[in-house]
Amino acid sequence: MQHFAKTYLVSAALCLATLLPAHAELDVARLKAAIETSFEADYPKLDALYKDIHAHPELAFQEVKTAAKLATEMRALGFEVTEKVGKTGLVAIYNNGDGPTIMVRTELDALPMEEKTGLDYASRDKTSWNGRETFVAHSCGHDIHMANWVGTAKTLVGLKDQWRGTLMFIAQPAEETVEGARAMLADGLFTRFKKPDFAFALHAGGVPYGNVNYRVGVGSSNVDGLYIKFNGRGGHGAMPQRTIDPVMMAARFIVDVQSVISREKDPTEFGIVTIGAVHSGTAGNIIPDDARVVGTIRSFKPEVRAKMLAGIERTAKAVAAMSDAPAPEINLGEGTKAVINDPSVVAIAEKALKAAFGDRLRLTPANTTSEDFSEFAVAGVPSMMFNIGVYEPERWTAANNSGTPLAGNHSPLFAPVPKPTILTGVTAMTLAVLSAFDQHARGK
């Protein structure tokens, strides 16, 4: 599908003017209705953009065509766009008088996996990843986020008589590898451009559309990578006495490391160690020289994280010592910190979202997944990330009742229903941003 270009202009959203008298409380009900009317008129173009991005996904730091599509959209809306910030990232600025700078972030990247949804706009694209050819798919919903990002920008431009300040819309590469936020920051995101006063982001997930889930404080987990290479001494499988068996060490480690979780960590605190890959050997009768285990470590609290890292390292060394083997090579590399939703930012947005979504706005437990949106908060920007659902409520309930829940993020079957999902995102994000501008205008 050809992506549409340069045609995505301000139109129906202009009718939103005059809904927001200066310095008054937000009239959320009227605003929501107006956003929905505007969205309905503009949706065909947004739908085409979404399906084009979905069908042609790109991996971390390869998002050149995706970024170009978004740059075209934002320029057509009147944003000043800077490309190649943090390799493939975008910064789009819209100045609209004195007031705070509010950042809205989308991700650009997809996953190295095959889509199996059977949708007529499913991705069949392939690319090279770590030296191997792979399918590529938007199975985390970052394509939904991009459509939401453009739709929110358009709505806010249509409402520009109603707020004062600066929109800083950023499209971040490489979220899946948790490298993109740091790459943008290292490339001067908050020095070449103004450091924002607030930041918002959202993530789509496998719950019913129309729902907005949020949390105060910890929103996602700390993530650390785990790579350990056990060094043995290879030889004949029938003469193990002349070898040091690294497969045995890896096997012991994989089992014993779970005692760090069950016996050392406070059982009331969240923590996970998962070994997702084991690499060793070539044939059944050869004891190999080494074995490598690769995993992921998740936690919420820094002190729990520190305890787990120490326990994992000690277990690996102890396992090698048991086999009288050389010390293992241990690399517990930091991925990214937990997302912390700033209570003051949440309090501002919460009121408008509650008025718009009622009991479909839900305070939920923190996600055990991780997200490098946290880097912007670590860099000093008070921020909030919330979640939106993607499936028909009735189908979601029926699937749960049948014992086979609908596919979640990173499943080859993850298939958001575009229109109501993007409508939820645009409505929630527009209201969150407007509530922050409004709070500032009223001097609170």
Ligand SMILES: [Zn+2]
């Ligand atoms: Zn993901």
Ligand SMILES: [Zn+2]
């Ligand atoms: Zn994601």
